[in-house]
Amino acid sequence: MKRRAAVIGLGRQALEDHLPGLLSSGMAELVAICDSEPNVLRTEQDVLKVPGFTRAADLLDTVRPDFVIVAVPHHAGRAVIQDCAARGVHVMKEKPFATSLSEARDLAAICAAGRVELMVTLQRRFNPLYTSVPQLLDQIGTPFLIDGQYTFHTADPGGGWRGDVNRAGGGCIIDMGYHLVDLLLWYFGMPTRVLAELSASAVPGGGYDAEDTAVIQLGYDNGLYGSLLLSRWMAPRTEKLHVVGTRGAVLLTKGRVQRLALDGTVVEELSRPQAPVSASAAQIDHFCRVLDGRRPNISGPDAHLAHAAFVASCYESKKAGRYIDPKEMA
CATH class of the missing domain: 3.30.360.10 (Dihydrodipicolinate Reductase; domain 2)
Incomplete structure (x- = not known):
């Protein structure tokens, strides 16, 4: 059974990388999307035919995905990760991990306390x-x-x-x-x-x-x-x-x-x-194997403190x- 995944943040990185990667994944399926801009959200809903939300918390409470791909502006990442950790939802986070070293330490502690896996997306690791x-x-x-x-x-x-x-x-x-x-x-x-x-x-x-x-x-x-x-x-x-x-x-x-x-x-x-979709799909599949306990998390919070x-x-x-x-x- 495929893992249920959602994408939060529908900017260029999500549209060109994460969404195509999810649609090509053999281990995950797209079940919802989220963006704070209603017009952007409606446009992608028309194409993807999945539920859409303007608030990450509403998506998490309604859809309850296994994991989310977070591709929001840098300053908005912390709040989304906190929302996910509070609900036990795992996270793939568009780089960077955090906006500062102190925030990186806080996010690592938040993920550990919530017992959620977080992997920073770096597609070159899968090329x-x-x-x-x-x-x-x-x-x-x-x-x-x-x-x-x-x-x-x-x-x-x-x-x-x-x-x-x-x-x-x-x-x-x-x-x-x-x-x-x-x-x-x-x-x-x-x-x-x-x-x-x-x-x-x-x-x-x-x-x-x-x-x-x-x-x-x-x-x-x-x-x-x-x-x-x-x-x-x-x-x-x-x-x-x-x-x-x-x-x-x-x-x-x-x-x-x-x-x-x-x-x-x-x-x-x-x-x-260049095959960005291939690398993105490989990364998503690797994360699913991490969640299954079959692969190490090679791009987790501890690594990104460095x-x-x-x-x-x-x-x-x-x-x-x-x-x-x-x-x-x-």
Whole structure:
């Protein structure tokens, strides 16, 4: 029998990712949707033919789903998670886990007290290209340099709630940059020093305070070091992680991963046409297996306390003007 799932928040991420993933899932079925905007809700109801609600609590009390996918603005996530935990409803939460380290700690405690599973949605964890990287890294000797970039241009980088630090928790680091941070922690663990420069000045007089661009320098005690460049103003669109070692390199880009010789020659390559629905469905099915006790929760609250500590160390570094050890934040 399929798990009964609902989607709360019908923004772009839900429409392009979570809903198609649910409809393609072999282990879950969509039973309800929720959005605070009635017009948006009616439009999707006409297509999906499931009950719709403008309040998350009403959906939870009426439909009583097994789990929900929460894809609401960052500042609204806590209240929805609290509502779910109070009713024993499990949660898949669109990244980030929380808007601050203190909120992350609170949410972890709320989930534990409510005995609910929460998994942060990071589809790259379920894409074979990304899961192949650790094996390729084993073949390049000792990695010593990381070059990570995630950039694109949007005409209004501070538009809506995303430009407000109080509501979003930050800008490109905590939002789009969360994916690159996750890859860093997944492949290499937590660095011991972080130094961040960031600004919200791409649009003079733009009226927003959440950073549109950031450069993060980082280092590990084993000699590995590097930087991450994040921007929602900088063209062209770039998504890459380049890791250089003593015997070669690994270059991960969207849709392709390559192992390179020292002179840059491609030794081996894996490519995959972008299949976001496939990755989303795989993640949903994995979560269902977590609920069945057949899989570990690889993206739960405990894991994402580290993400929250890394993000917090970036903002603290900018404020203090010096390197910060993220482990001390945790």
